[in-house]
Amino acid sequence: MDEALVKIRDLRVSFGRGDAKTRILKGIDIDLANGEILGIIGESGSGKTMTGLSLLRLLPQTAHVEAVKMFFAGEELQQKSGGEFDALRGVQLAMVFQDPVGSFNPCKTIGWHFAQVLRRVGETGELRDKSVQLLRDVGVKRAEETMFLYPHQLSGGMLQRALIALVLALRPKLIVADEPTTNLDKIVEKQVLDLFLSLQRRLGASVIFVTHDMPVAASFCHRIAVMNAGEIVEVGETAQIFGRPRHPYTRRLIDTALKLAGANGRPKENQSHRARQAARFAEEPLYRVRDLTISFPHSNRHGSFRALDGVSFDVMPGEILGILGESGSGKTTLGRSLLRLYEPAGGRIEYRGRDITHERERSLRSIRREMQMVFQDPGGSFSPRRTMGQALREALAMARHPRAELRRRAVSLLERVGLTAEHGDRYAHELSGGQLQRVAIARAIALEPRVIVADEAVSKLDVSVRAEILTLLGDVQREIGMAIIFITHDLDVARYICDRIAVMYHGKLLEIGHTEEIFTRPAAGYTQSLLGTHQNLAKLIGAVA
Secondary structure (H helix, E strand, C coil), X not given: XXXXXXXXXXXXXXXXXXXXXXXXXXXXEEEEECCCEEXXXXXXXXXXXXXXXXXXXXXXXXXXXXXXXXXXXXXXXXHCCHHHHXXXXXXXXXXXXXXXXXXXXXXXXXXXXXXXXXXXXXXXXXXXHHHHHHHHHCCCCCHHHHCCCCHHHCCHHHHHHHHHHHHHHHCCCEEEEECCCCCCCHHHHHHHHHHHHHXXXXXXXXXXEECCCHHHHHHHCCEEEEEECCEEEEEEEHHHHHXXXXXXXXXXXXXXHHHHHCCCCCXXXXXXXXXXXXXXXXXXXXXXXXXXXXXXXXXXXXXXXXXXXXXXXXXXXXXXXXXXXXXXXXHHHHHHHHCCCCCCCEEEEEECCEECCCCCXXXXXXXXXXXXXXXXXXXXXXXXXXXXXXXXXXXXXXXXXXXXXXXXXHHHHHHHCCCCHHHHHCEHHHXXXXXXXXXXXXXXXXXXXXXXXXXXXXXXXXXXXXXXXXXXXXXXXXXXXXXXXEECCCXXXXXXXXXXXXXXXXXXXXXXXXXXXXXXXXXXXXXXXXXXXXXXXXXXXXXXX
C-alpha cells in the first residue's frame, strides 16, 4: 500500500456536557492510501457520517472533538487556520452529502450551482456546455432542461446525480461520499460507480465510501471498515470482510443482508396470502387513476416538461403496490399526485369513488388524514425547532387521542420503529438519516391512515433496520388494512414486500403486474434491463472471497 493520504488517530466526538455528555465516536483510527476506496459500513447511528464530517470540519457547533490527530497528504489538519482549511475544502477535499436537498440553494437554478463550482476551480469559456456534459456523465438524460430547474423541481435521485456531478467537477484528491447512491436506481447506480472508478483511476483520487448497501460495498471498495456504536470493530480487505468476517457484529450484518435478499428474492406466497389478494381485487379500487398528466414549467418561463404522461392504473384497498423506475422517471411525482400535492394538467384521480382531480385544498381536508406520506428526504419534513417527541404528539393530537396519553403513545411509536424515548428529546439535526426516517414512519402510522405513500422509505436504513421496518410496515398494513404505495429503486425490497409492481420510465407507466410476474417474465425492454442490473449479494460474496 502506498503512503497514506489520510491518517486519523483517536478521533473522539461527543455532544452535551458533564453528566449529559453522549459520546458518538470513541477513538477512531483510519488509514487511507492514495487511490484507495475505503468503505465504511454499519447501522444508522453507528458514527459513519460523523466520521466523514469530522474530517472535513463540518460537525455541528454543539459537537466536541477530543484528542484527535488528522493528517492529509502529510499535513496536520488540526494546525490549519479556518482560511487555510477553506482553501482545501471544496477543492482538494470534497463531500457528497447524504441529503442532497440541503446541499443546494433553493432560490437558484441547477445551472447557477454548476457555474459557481466551475469558476471556483478556474474553468473559463462556455460553462453551460461543460455543465450539461457533467450532468450527462452522471446519467441525466434531460441535461439541458435540468439546467433551468430549481432543486425542488427535481426528484431526490436527480438531485443526488447533480450533486455528484458538482463534486466530480472539482477533481479533488479525496472524496468523502456519504451514501452517494442511496437515491439512485440500479442502472444509474452502476453508471455513477463506474464514474467514481474512472475519476479515481484518472486522478489517483481516494474515496471514503459510507454506505449500508452491501452489494455496492462488496463490488466497489478495496477495503472495508465496520462501525458499531461509535467504534470500528473490524477492518480488512473486502474479500476478508465478506468472505471470512471475524467480528460477530459483521457476521450479523451480512447474514441479515443475505436473508433480506433471499436466494430467490421474495418468500413463496402461501395460500392465505393468495386468498387475501383475490379478495382485494373483488373490492372497489381505493384509487382509480386515468390518463394522469403532470407538467412543470421551466424557470425561463418558456415551455414546460411532462413529469407524468397519460398514466392509468388502480390501487386496491390493503395492497402494497411497488413503483419501480430510474430517478427522474416520475415515481415521486406520481406518489405526490395521489395525495393531490400537485395540480394535474390532465386526466382524472378518483379516491374511494370521489373525483379529487381538481378539488380545492379546503375540501380535501376531510380526507387528508386518511392519506399519509413518508418523504424521500426525512430531514426536510421535520421542523428544526421541534423535537421528535413534539412532532409525534402533534400527529397523535390530530388523530384525537386524549391529551394525557400523547406522551405515552409517542414513546410507544418510537419503540415500535426501533428507537427509544431518549430519541424523542432530540431535534432533527441530532439524528442520523436512518433514525430520522424511522421517526417519519412512526409519524405516518400515528394517524392509522387508509393509504401511505412511502417514497424510498427504507433507502436510508441499514440492512438490519430495513428488515425490521419492512416487517413493521407489513404488520401495520395487515392490522389496519391500509394500502401502501411503495416507491423504491431497491429490487430486493420491492420483491420482498410488494404485491404488485408498476414500472415507470420517462413519465410513462410501462407495465404493471403481480410481483413474481414482473420479476420472472418482464414484458418491457426497460424492465428487463433494470432487472439485469441486479447484484446478488451471495454471488458477489462468492466472487470477492
